[in-house]
Amino acid sequence: MVALGESMVTFLPTRPGRLADVPSFDRSIGGAESNVACALAAAGHTARWVSRVGADAFGDHLVREIGSYGVDVTSVGRDPGRPTGVYFRTAGDRATDAHEVAYYRAGSAASAMSTRTVDLTAVRAGRVLHLSGITAALSDDCLRLLRDLTASRPDHHRPLVSFDVNHRPGLWRDTQGPHVLLELARGADIVFVGEDEAREVWGVTGGPTAIRALLPEPRTLVVKQGAHGATLFERTPGDTVTFAPAPTVHVAAAVGAGDAFAAGLLSATLRALPARDRLRHGHLMAAAALTVPGDLATPPRRDHADRLAALDDDAWGRLRLAPGWTDVPDRAEEEVHTP
Numbered sequence: 587m588v589a590l591g592e593s594m595v596t597f598l599p600t601r602p603g604r605l606a607d608v609p610s611f612d613r614s615i616g617g618a619e620s621n622v623a624c625a626l627a628a629a630g631h632t633a634r635w636v637s638r639v640g641a642d643a644f645g646d647h648l649v650r651e652i653g654s655y656g657v658d659v660t661s662v663g664r665d666p667g668r669p670t671g672v673y674f675r676t677a678g679d680r681a682t683d684a685h686e687v688a689y690y691r692a693g694s695a696a697s698a699m700s701t702r703t704v705d706l707t708a709v710r711a712g713r714v715l716h717l718s719g720i721t722a723a724l725s726d727d728c729l730r731l732l733r734d735l736t737a738s739r740p741d742h743h744r745p746l747v748s749f750d751v752n753h754r755p756g757l758w759r760d761t762q763g764p765h766v767l768l769e770l771a772r773g774a775d776i777v778f779v780g781e782d783e784a785r786e787v788w789g790v791t792g793g794p795t796a797i798r799a800l801l802p803e804p805r806t807l808v809v810k811q812g813a814h815g816a817t818l819f820e821r822t823p824g825d826t827v828t829f830a831p832a833p834t835v836h837v838a839a840a841v842g843a844g845d846a847f848a849a850g851l852l853s854a855t856l857r858a859l860p861a862r863d864r865l866r867h868g869h870l871m872a873a874a875a876l877t878v879p880g881d882l883a884t885p886p887r888r889d890h891a892d893r894l895a896a897l898d899d900d901a902w903g904r905l906r907l908a909p910g911w912t913d914v915p916d917r918a919e920e921e922v923h924t925p
Contacts, residue, residue: 593617
């Protein structure tokens with residue numbers, strides 16, 4: 587698979603508190619699309635990340651760290667005139683009012699991505715191309731690039747296009763964000779969107795069925811419903827609907843779950859698994875991310891994830907996943923059988 591999008595050097599506070607009060611930070615990496623590529627590479631797939639970074643030390647760090655997951659980074663361009671983006675965030679849950687994020691990405695190297703500055707042959711070389719709405723908000727050139735990649739091609743020569751809506755209100759410079767995101771989603775083959783996100787962006791209040799009515803074009807639409815689960819609509823050629831509840835997860839940090847869910851579902855899609863199992867693999871990859879402090883986690887071994895995804899509905903409903911469950915495969919299965 588190929589993932590295209592901006593990654594940034596992330597500075598994580600060494601203790602809770604306001605950014606103004608935190609004395610030091612640890613350096614990490616962050617980027618929705620590269621997170622998906624890293625998770626898929628760690629799960630045994632061939633993955634490539636395409637982007638642009640500055641010809642600076644932070645760019646060196648991003649390329650080295652993402653490459654360390656086994657991701658092909660040979661198509662990442664270096665821009666001598668623009669910096670690598672960075673951001674700082676607080677340690678608290680992103681869902682709380684106390685959470686702070688400070689982005690320093692305006693004019694970044696990635697914002698100069700365009701049909702002229704990225705290798706389109708490398709972008710289109712995979713079975714799946716993963717994109718997100720974040721890229722569309724970075725610049726007019728980035729938006730034109732995403733429109734080109736999601737456009738129908740008369741020769742049908744394009745990979746399966748995966749698109750995560752990933753609405754970031756602070757990135758949009760005008761009121762066109764909802765319209766643009768809807769346009770791009772309608773051009774994709776697989777679309778990921780949160781139920782609450784669809785309500786916020788498009789005002790859809792009727793749940794997954796209403797979201798499907800708004801987005802009938804994608805072959806596969808995945809509506810994420812938080813801790814409740816996820817619903818998958820698939821045109822085969824009529825619409826089939828599959829719901830899979832999420833397992834109970836003892837959360838260490840509520841970050842990275844959306845990207846991990848996309849990676850798990852795409853992994854199962856590449857393996858041509860049935861709809862229920864694709865959703866369950868998404869949940870399991872998300873659970874791996876939720877049970878570690880950062881955005882990226884070691885995924886469960888494939889044989890372990892396959893065993894859990896194959897559980898009957900009752901056993902799946904009793905599943906409890908705690909920190910360390912991917913390191914100790916028997917832990918999750920022991921909890922399945924705990925009265």
